[in-house]
Amino acid sequence: xxxxxxxxxxxxxxxxxxxxxxxxxxxxxxxxxxxxxxxxxxxxxxxxxxxxxxxxxxxxxxxxxxxxxxxxxxxxxxxxxxxxxxxxxxxxxxxxxxxxxxxxxxxxxxxxxx
Amino acid sequence: xxxxxxxxxxxxxxxxxxxxxxxxxxxxxxxxxxxxxxxxxxxxxxxxxxxxxxxxxxxxxxxxxxxxxxxxxxxxxxxxxxxxxxxxxxxxxxxxxxxxxxxxxxxxxxxxxxxxx
Numbered sequence: 743x744x745x746x747x748x749x750x751x752x753x754x755x756x757x758x759x760x761x762x763x764x765x766x767x768x769x770x771x772x773x774x775x776x777x778x779x780x781x782x783x784x785x786x787x788x789x790x791x792x793x794x795x796x797x798x799x800x801x802x803x804x805x806x807x808x809x810x811x812x813x814x815x816x817x818x819x820x821x822x823x824x825x826x827x828x829x830x831x832x833x834x835x836x837x838x839x840x841x842x843x844x845x846x847x848x849x850x851x852x853x854x855x856x
Numbered sequence: 857x858x859x860x861x862x863x864x865x866x867x868x869x870x871x872x873x874x875x876x877x878x879x880x881x882x883x884x885x886x887x888x889x890x891x892x893x894x895x896x897x898x899x900x901x902x903x904x905x906x907x908x909x910x911x912x913x914x915x916x917x918x919x920x921x922x923x924x925x926x927x928x929x930x931x932x933x934x935x936x937x938x939x940x941x942x943x944x945x946x947x948x949x950x951x952x953x954x955x956x957x958x959x960x961x962x963x964x965x966x967x968x969x970x971x972x973x
Contacts, residue, residue: 831900
């Protein structure tokens with residue numbers, strides 16, 4: 743079955759540091775890959791997505807590239823801000839199945855200190 | 857982006873009572889909505905897929921008679937936790953699917969925190 747593995751948190755960084763959150767997946771076929779962010783007390787928000795190999799998703803300074811050869815979709819940001827403190831979830835879904843529900847990783851909590 | 861709302865945001869109930877949670881897509885129509893459950897500091901676990909005009913599809917291990925799902929319109933799905941017990945206390949999150957194929961995206965509601973005493 744499908745699965746998503748994320749690095750465990752929390753990840754604590756100083757403001758303006760470089761961020762990488764690792765995400766690898768197991769799936770048959772060609773899933774779509776997503777990063778969602780959950781700010782304290784709020785629901786999940788789509789951060790970025792990629793639907794095929796070598797696609798790069800980007801938003802708000804965050805980037806992730808769909809690497810089929812390594813089955814990875816690592817999240818990166820060059821300079822984090824305090825406002826980026828949140829929980830980040832990597833997820834996948836299959837466009838070729840009827841349900842298209844998301845399979846989530848366990849989430850990685852990011853704490854950015856001023 | 858598209859907006860999905862949930863109501864209530866928080867509910868406390870007595871053991872044995874039923875609780876209904878609403879999920880609405882506010883600015884788009886969604887033939888498919890999903891219900892997830894999130895335990896503290898854990899990921900989201902899919903409970904069921906809600907399809908407009910037909911029966912919901914439940915994940916293995918989820919009791920369909922306990923978690924009743926109704927998707928009566930293209931903008932509303934409801935989850936009713938029947939005869940709630942303390943172990944049902946959790947954070948319930950819905951999502952609504954917009955678009956098709958490669959442009960498809962799920963938008964999430966803010967969640968409903970249920971506490972059963």
